[in-house]
Amino acid sequence: MASTTNRRSSFSINAALRNFNSTLEPEVQQHLKQVYTCLTMSTLAAAAGAYVHLFTNILSGNFLTSFVAIGFLLTLFATPDESLGLGPLLDTVIRINPAIISTAFLSTAVLFTCFSLCALLSPRGQYLFLGAPLLSMFSLLSILFLANIFIGSVLVFQAYLYLGFAVMCGFVLYDTQLIIEKRRIGDKDFVWHSVDLFIDFVNIFRYLLIILAQKEDNQSKKRKN
Template sequence: MDSLFGNRRISMAALTDFSQLTTSTKNHLRNVYTCLTLTMLSASAGAFLHLKGGFIQGGLLSTLVAIGLMVWLAATSHTKENQTKRVGILAAFGGAMGLGLGPVLDFAIQINPQIIVTAFIATSIIFVCFSVSALYAQRRSYLYLGGFLGSALTIMLVTSILNMFFKSFALFQFHLYAGVAIFCAFVLYDTQLIVERHMNGDNDYIWHSVDLFLDFINIFRRLIIILGLNENKNKKKN
C-alpha cells in the first residue's frame, strides 16, 4: 500500500522489506522478539504485584534478585535440554525487573497515573522505530557505536557516583536526558549486534532478548521520571 507524505510517495512495502536478511536470521529475530515479549509480560506482572501491594514490593532486593537471575541465565549453557529452564529464568528475570520498577511507578502515580501510559507508548514507539532503522540499514553500519556507548556509560556511572556527594539537580537532569539518548543508540547497536552474532553462529536468542529488554526498560524508566518531573514543575507553576 502506498501513501502520500507531503509531496513524497512512501511505499509501505519498502518500509517492511528486509530482504537483506537471510531466512535463518529472520527466524532468529522472530525468536528473539518472542522472548522479548515474554519478558515484557513478566515485567508487567511484576509491576502489577508491586502496585497491588502486600508483602511483595519492589526495590533494592528485587533489583539484586534480577541481577542474580541474569547471571544465572548467562551461566546456563545454551543447549536444547536447557531451553525450557532458561526460558523460565528469563521470565523470572523479567518479573524481578518489573518489581524493581515499583518505586518509579509509585512516583508517577503520585503525580499523575497517566504518565506511566504515556511513557510506555513513547518508549514503544522509540523502540520500534530504532529497531526497524537498525534492521533496514546496511549491515554493520551501527556497530561502530559500541566504543562510544561503552565510554558514555562509564562517564555516566562516574558522574552519577560523584553526584551522590554534590547532589546537583542539573546534573541529575542531564543524566536523564543523556540516558534516553544513549539507550536509544543502544537499540540501534544491539539490534545490529544480534544480527551479526547470529551470522557468526551465535544462536542464543534467549540471551539476545535480554539486551533489547534492558534497552527498553532503561528508556522507559527515564521517560517516567522526566515526564513526572515536568508535570510536577507545571503543577507548581499553576
C-alpha cells in the first residue's frame, strides 16, 4: 500500500513538472527563477533589517541605511496600499500572543506557495480575467474601510477583513500569470515583478495577523468571563 502511494505521489509530481516544462518557455522559466530568488532575498533582507533595527545599534542613524531606506520607499511609492508598515500591528499582536506571528507567517508561506503553483501549472492566462474584478473589489475595500471609520460596525469590519484576505489571495494568482505574460512580451524587469509578489505576500500576512489576533483576543475574553 505504501509503495503504491509513493508511486502515485511520484507520478503526480512528475506530471506537474512535465506540465510546467511544456507550458512555460525556457526564457520564462529562467525569468521566474530570478523573480522568486529576488523575492526570497528581499524577504530575508527585510527580516534581517528588522532584527538589526529592533535588537542592535548597528548602522543606527547611518547615512547608508537612510539612503537604502529612501530607495526602498521610492520603489514602493506607487503602491496604493499604505499599510505595508507592520510595526504597530506586530506590537499589538505580541501583546496578545507572540505565537500568532509565527503561525501567520507559516500559513502565509503555505498559502502563497499553493496559489503560486496553481497559477504556474494552470493553462495560459486562465486567471488574467481576475484583474478587473480584483481591482473593483479593492476599491470596495477602500470604501468599506472609510465607511467603517464613521459607522464603527463590527460586521462591516469583519466583511472588510475576510474580503480583503480573499482579494489578496486572488492577486497572487493574477500577478503570477501577469508576470509570465509580461515576460513573453519582452519585459525582463524581474526586480519590479518580485516587488508585486512581495506586496501580495505582506498583505496576506497582515490580514492573517489581524484575523488570528482577533480570534485569540475573543477566546481570551471568553475565558475571563
